[in-house]
Amino acid sequence: MSGIHDFTLASARDALKSRKISAVELTNAHIDAIERLDGQLNSFITRTPDQAREGAKVADEALAKGEGGRLCGIPLGIKDLFCTNGVRTTAASKILGNFVPPYESTVTANLLKDGAVFLGKLNLDEFAMGSANLNSAFGPAVNPWKRKDSDAKLVPGGSSGGSAAAVAAGLVLGATGTDTGGSIRQPAAFTGIAGIKPTYGRCSRFGTIAFASSLDQAGPMARNLQDCAILLESMAGFDPRDSTSVDTPVPNYEASLKRGVKGLRVGIPKEYHVEGMPAEIEALWQQGMNWLRDAGAEIVEVSLPHTKYGLPTYYIAALAEASSNLARYDGLRFGERVSAPSLDGLYEASRAAGFGEEVKRRILIGTHVLSSGYYDAYYLRAQKVRTLIQQDFLKAFENVDVLLTPTAPSGAFAQDEKPTDPVQMYLNDVFTVPASMAGVPALSVPAGLDARGVPLGLQLIGKFFDEETLIAAGHAIEQAAAFHHRPTIHAGVSA
Amino acid sequence: MSLDAKTVTRIARLARIGLKPEEVETLGQDMGSIIDWVEQLKEVDVTGIDPMIGTGLAKPRLREDAVTDGDCRDKVLSNAPEREGPFFTVPKVVE
Known part of the structure; x- marks a missing residue:
């Protein structure tokens, strides 16, 4: 069957509804593609083909009756x-290597309620800590793109690197990601796909393994923004089980594609x-301004004076929260346990064996900045600088509707x-972190290729x-950029 | 500046992460360089600025004080690395 891997999520949805293809x-076709290609990409940690086939059968029954969710x-x-x-959930950590949750996260429950079929669980940096997917206890996920002059394995970005690689290679029609400081946007840019980090509070955090609770936000990753819009509409919504969830209606995001940008004020x-x-990234940014103009x-210069403090502020706030959140992995109630004669010895041995190098480093720094005598100097000061960063954005948005930057x-x-x-x-996260600190929404779209043939995002x-x-x-950028390049490893390319 | 072994060991003890002696030195260097880098926040004037606590978008909510979940003991225990009947087990903590 030719062309099945040319579907976007939107066109597959339409083909399913009109019964041109069955679920x-x-x-x-996607399970076959995963079997053929994921040995090279390592984008999945756990595959669930049987459950997916079962779900597809149920979907076909609903579709045959003209029913079924979006x-x-x-x-x-x-x-x-x-x-x-009932499906193993690891956070790419050895400490959760055999963890089988007895409940469903709100975001995935929303997707299932709308009829989605899950092909499996995607690779990431351990506990979402990283920008290259090199910190996974299950080995790195690999970018399906290659430089035109080299066969070297490229990173897919992180932490949602497996999600990005699987979407870009056509192994899935869309994926969930989470973004704490850029973990949806940066891998989307690295793999030539689209990704949205919604406003903090838009998608429920219930059942999402926590890294930095005041920053973590789930969002969609897919081949274009229409697909992301469809996914976001399903994922988003108020959830009483998340105290930071905001009770505001979910609009029809897909409809906003047609709005256009006439009269929109775009801040630089x-x-x-x-x-x-690099000059080519400056040039792409300029190109983005020209496309929108x-x-x-209307393109307007704006100032976000505290930009340079975004990263250091992030690394204090996020690591402090991580040290607190990851205290729950104690080897007692779930996860890996390494026995020792004393309780403290059991904690220390279990956590030493279960956490990877970067996670340990981050927990230790977080512990340091929260410890007695340092709290005011580091953590409290960082939270004050964070207020200033947020004020920068709120002030800029008095004058413009959106901001454009490289990803x-x-x-x-x-x-x-x-x-x-x-x-x-x-x-790596210098451009993505400030929006996370402020809690405002942001997205990345593929905008072109660099001199070596690797995608870049805006x-x-x-x-x-x-x-x-x-x-x-x-x-509007998507339409102007007309990015139709495909990676070297793609389900639709016959060997 | 690298954090000394004593400091790293003290922090690791607070975080309940056992470290090998060779890890202490490397972590001391890495942590030291990250701490040096975040020191730049000292140059920001934060006089009169409140710390950011949440985004201020979610309204604090009250709900009825009623049981909404529970009665799922086996689910709660289903991932226990070691258990005895309906209990998690731990090493002896009282002499």
């Missing part, structure tokens, strides 16, 4: 940070012209080009709960 056919029969992948009832934060940024938007300061790098200095590694940042304007502006 079982669609699901089987995602009826659509095969998706789920980042292995969302608890799935001057502080994002960072030192040492040509589509009828990341480089394209995907090779696995062996990972910086050894952790601070250098953190710079980021749009919006006002609280104005994902619709973001999607409208993002779609």
